[in-house]
Amino acid sequence: xxxxxxxxxxxxxxxxxxxxxxxxxxxxxxxxxxxxxxxxxxxxxxxxxxxxxxxxxxxxxxxxxxxxxxxxxxxxxxxxxxxxxxxxxxxxxxxxxxxxxxxxxxxxxxxxxxxxxxxxxxxxxxxxxxxxxxxxxxxxxxxxxxxxxxxxxxxxxxxxxxxxxxxxxxxxxxxxxxxxxxxxxxxxxxxxxxxxxxxxxxxxxxxxxxxxxxxxxxxxxxxxxxxxxxxxxxxxxxxxxxxxxxxxxxxxxxxxxxxx
Amino acid sequence: xxxxxxxxxxxxxxxxxxxxxxxxxxxxxxxxxxxxxxxxxxxxxxxxxxxxxxxxxxxxxxxxxxxxxxxxxxxxxxxxxxxxxxxxxxxxxxxxxxxxxxxxxxxxxxxxxxxxxxxxxxxxxxxxxxxxxxxxxxxxxxxxxxxxxxxxxxxxxxxxxxxxxxxxxxxxxxxxxxxxxxxxxxxxxxxxxxxxxxxxxxxxxxxxxxxxxxxxxxxxxxxxxxxxxxxxxxxxxxxxxxxxxxxxxxxxxxxxxxxxxxxxxxxxxxxxxxxxxxxxxxxxxxxxxxxxxxxxxxxxxxxxxxxxxxxxxxxxxxxxxxxxxxxxxxxxxxxxxxxxxxxxxxxxxxxxxxxxxxxxxxxxxxxxxxxxxxxxxxxxxxxxxxxxxxxxxxxxxxxxxxxxxxxxxxxxxxxxxxxxxxxxxxxxxxxxxxxxxxxxxxxxxxxxxxxxxxxxxxxxxxxxxxxxx
Ligand SMILES: Nc1ncnc2c1ncn2[C@@H]1O[C@H](COP(=O)(O)OP(=O)(O)O)[C@@H](O)[C@H]1O
Ligand SMILES: [Mg+2]
Numbered sequence: 001x002x003x004x005x006x007x008x009x010x011x012x013x014x015x016x017x018x019x020x021x022x023x024x025x026x027x028x029x030x031x032x033x034x035x036x037x038x039x040x041x042x043x044x045x046x047x048x049x050x051x052x053x054x055x056x057x058x059x060x061x062x063x064x065x066x067x068x069x070x071x072x073x074x075x076x077x078x079x080x081x082x083x084x085x086x087x088x089x090x091x092x093x094x095x096x097x098x099x100x101x102x103x104x105x106x107x108x109x110x111x112x113x114x115x116x117x118x119x120x121x122x123x124x125x126x127x128x129x130x131x132x133x134x135x136x137x138x139x140x141x142x143x144x145x146x147x148x149x150x151x152x153x154x155x156x157x158x159x160x161x162x163x164x165x166x167x168x169x170x171x172x173x174x175x176x177x178x179x180x181x182x183x184x185x186x187x188x189x190x191x192x193x194x195x196x197x198x199x200x201x202x203x204x205x206x207x208x209x210x211x212x213x214x215x216x217x218x219x220x221x222x223x224x225x226x227x228x229x230x231x232x233x234x235x236x237x238x239x240x241x242x243x244x245x246x247x248x249x250x251x252x253x254x255x256x257x258x259x260x
Numbered sequence: 261x262x263x264x265x266x267x268x269x270x271x272x273x274x275x276x277x278x279x280x281x282x283x284x285x286x287x288x289x290x291x292x293x294x295x296x297x298x299x300x301x302x303x304x305x306x307x308x309x310x311x312x313x314x315x316x317x318x319x320x321x322x323x324x325x326x327x328x329x330x331x332x333x334x335x336x337x338x339x340x341x342x343x344x345x346x347x348x349x350x351x352x353x354x355x356x357x358x359x360x361x362x363x364x365x366x367x368x369x370x371x372x373x374x375x376x377x378x379x380x381x382x383x384x385x386x387x388x389x390x391x392x393x394x395x396x397x398x399x400x401x402x403x404x405x406x407x408x409x410x411x412x413x414x415x416x417x418x419x420x421x422x423x424x425x426x427x428x429x430x431x432x433x434x435x436x437x438x439x440x441x442x443x444x445x446x447x448x449x450x451x452x453x454x455x456x457x458x459x460x461x462x463x464x465x466x467x468x469x470x471x472x473x474x475x476x477x478x479x480x481x482x483x484x485x486x487x488x489x490x491x492x493x494x495x496x497x498x499x500x501x502x503x504x505x506x507x508x509x510x511x512x513x514x515x516x517x518x519x520x521x522x523x524x525x526x527x528x529x530x531x532x533x534x535x536x537x538x539x540x541x542x543x544x545x546x547x548x549x550x551x552x553x554x555x556x557x558x559x560x561x562x563x564x565x566x567x568x569x570x571x572x573x574x575x576x577x578x579x580x581x582x583x584x585x586x587x588x589x590x591x592x593x594x595x596x597x598x599x600x601x602x603x604x605x606x607x608x609x610x611x612x613x614x615x616x617x618x619x620x621x622x623x624x625x626x627x628x629x630x631x632x633x634x635x636x637x638x639x640x641x642x643x644x645x646x647x648x649x650x651x652x653x654x655x656x657x658x659x660x661x662x663x664x665x666x667x668x669x670x671x672x673x674x675x676x677x678x679x680x681x682x683x684x685x686x687x688x689x690x691x692x693x694x695x696x697x698x699x700x701x702x703x704x705x706x707x708x709x710x711x712x713x714x715x716x717x718x719x720x721x722x723x724x725x726x727x728x729x
Contacts, residue, residue: 093698
């Protein structure tokens with residue numbers, strides 16, 4: 001249902017992605033690992049539609065539809081979600097106000113799709129507030145979060161939690177989590193992982209971008225891919241992550257170079 | 261005489277650009293001379309001192325050159341091409357049913373009677389030159405609060421008016437104050453007796469309807485010791501291809517321990533020159549707060565001021581300006597520390613879009629001997645695109661050593677990352693932009709009563725629509 005083929009992308013005329021192939025089916029959790037600078041965040045941003053990147057070749061199909069010409073908001077409304085590695089601060093915009101608009105837009109778009117020609121059932125402000133309170137409890141977030149400004153003065157862990165809260169409210173069918181584990185202490189990692197596990201379901205594809213094996217002890221992937229220098233160089237089952245942990249990236253790089 | 265309706269110029273997203281057909285009791289000839297002024301004064305049945313004040317002011321207006329700073333566009337104003345006085349109705353209504361039906365309809369469209377029912381303690385509604393409706397909650401009247409239009413105050417409370425009128429802003433203060441002093445009509449008079457706190461806002465609404473109209477209301481507010489009042493003004497006008505002029509004078513006296521807050525949501529159509537003088541004098545331990553929202557108009561030049569006259573006086577200005585295509589908002593604040601142990605805060609936020617330009621112009625002045633003065637100025641400008649402009653003119657005249665003065669200014673552009681972040685959560689580019697802009701002014705919006713904060717956000721939303729492409 002989510003299929004990336006021969007994806008090339010550049011930023012400021014430097015090619016970063018050099019032919020990425022990756023297919024994720026409903027209900028699957030994929031881990032994407034790789035050294036710093038290999039292009040993992042670039043891939044995530046290109047999927048979400050970041051305007052700074054130019055796609056020079058390849059396709060991304062989501063449920064058979066090419067999303068590359070779509071605006072980021074259209075992609076979000078189709079069910080694509082990216083939990084950012086470095087979420088942006090937006091001063092003066094409260095979490096609750098922002099999320100109300102986001103959730104309303106995404107849910108209403110979905111309701112309209114599902115209703116076809118029929119009458120879409122829109123969400124009321126009251127329903128939104130109830131939903132937000134519920135999801136915040138699951139993620140052990142204090143109620144005061146709702147009135148804080150988006151990512152302003154958030155600790156590293158709070159930012160990551162806030163990203164997962166957004167995911168919980170937007171209920172994507174394709175979720176990409178970019179280094180959601182970095183900067184979390186062990187308790188926070190457990191809460192966030194439990195949140196993700198609770199959200200992952202048979203209808204959802206997940207791409208977990210991570211540097212470390214650590215996260216994969218909490219969220220079990222079905223497939224593991226290794227990215228180097230803008231390409232997926234190796235794919236396998238969960239054992240690949242362990243192998244990588246034991247060997248390190250340098251050894252793997254040498255092996256890949258030798259077989260290339 | 262009933263004028264035939266003219267086709268309106270493009271009013272864009274400005275939803276208050278509609279106009280009424282004229283059906284007036286009196287409309288002066290275009291242009292200004294002694295006869296026009298004498299006529300205004302005679303029609304109002306004014307005492308001699310007021311006519312003398314008007315004529316003296318007119319002499320000064322003639323002599324005084326145009327300001328050579330601010331917006332160069334003000335030199336386009338043709339003082340001979342303006343109607344200085346229009347009386348829309350014979351008498352003022354105490355209920356909306358006593359107001360001519362078409363004028364009542366206009367204020368219904370502007371939402372004033374509804375706001376009055378829901379959250380206001382009193383309302384004055386001015387249409388062209390006269391206040392055509394006035395009300396004050398009975399309990400406040402019983403407590404001795406006076407809330408009248410300025411003309412009625414001259415008739416009914418001549419002693420207080422003569423004592424204070426023109427004392428905070430003398431007629432010779434500047435060219436437009438002189439003009440207002442010569443031809444003023446309408447505006448509000450408020451007197452809050454000692455210790456009385458008016459917890460619910462009083463509001464005045466100013467509507468220009470005629471083409472080439474000049475509106476010159478005059479407001480005087482006196483807060484007796486220990487009292488409190490929050491006064492709110494709103495304004496709109498039809499959109500015409502020719503220019504209109506709005507030039508008000510607002511004087512406020514905040515006596516010992518009293519507090520006054522004056523909130524403006526200026527939303528004139530984009531053919532109005534808005535050149536206003538606003539100044540308050542704050543005495544011992546008194547607080548004066550100006551909350552100034554400037555969205556509409558072609559040009560606004562407005563710098564609400566507080567003169568801090570005695571120890572413990574505090575002044576604050578919160579100013580938001582939005583300059584869209586073809587607009588110049590030249591706004592800011594003045595704080596004059598004339599006594600020791602006084603403090604002031606200026607927070608200015610401006611947003612510019614398209615060919616719009618926002619200027620911050622401010623003055624902090626500390627008189628010799630005004631020891632232990634504290635003042636802080638923050639001005640932040642946000643540019644929405646590559647073409648919009650902003651500039652700052654922060655003047656400081658500090659003639660005392662032992663003072664603490666802070667000044668911070670920032671200019672920022674909406675970051676691509678912020679737009680992308682919000683879009684990736686399902687907001688359209690326009691929604692994302694509006695949300696960022698509303699976040700930018702949040703520190704000021706949160707100071708407003710909820711209804712006005714909602715209104716301000718909504719107006720900004722309207723300005724933003726169609727702004728990205
Ligand atoms: N704005 C940019 N301009 C130029 N190069 C960039 C920019 N952003 C990222 N890069 C480069 O792209 C490469 C991939 O970065 P990134 O996708 O963040 O890697 P990862 O997430 O795997 O650590 C790096 O070499 C980085 O320096
Ligand atoms: Mg990264």
